[in-house]
Amino acid sequence: MYYDKDDARGVDGTFMWLMEEVGELAAALRGDDIDNLREEFADVLAWLATIANVVGVDLGEAVALKYGAGCPGCGQLECECPDAEKP
Numbered sequence: 765m766y767y768d769k770d771d772a773r774g775v776d777g778t779f780m781w782l783m784e785e786v787g788e789l790a791a792a793l794r795g796d797d798i799d800n801l802r803e804e805f806a807d808v809l810a811w812l813a814t815i816a817n818v819v820g821v822d823l824g825e826a827v828a829l830k831y832g833a834g835c836p837g838c839g840q841l842e843c844e845c846p847d848a849e850k851p
Contacts, residue, residue: 770814778818782811 770778789804816823830836835843837850 766814767817770818773818775815775818778811778815782808782815785811 773781785804785807789801789808792800792804795801813823816826833839834841835845837843837845
């Protein structure tokens with residue numbers, strides 16, 4: 765939708781916008797306004813997809829490669845990793 769603008773902004777500028785939106789999401793999570801939460805989650809997702817596009821990463825493919833077979837830690841579709849371990 766905005767590829768030319770995103771490309772012109774570059775990775776650094778786009779990353780800064782992503783971080784700003786993550787900050788807004790953090791603030792929204794401290795409240796109880798579900799409409800604001802929806803908006804901020806959507807903004808973070810949009811800027812994450814934007815930066816992936818700028819650097820040439822297919823976000824859908826990246827998610828499928830990492831999580832398509834289940835948890836990358838234990839390999840199960842429903843994570844069975846101990847609570848103290850990542851993820």
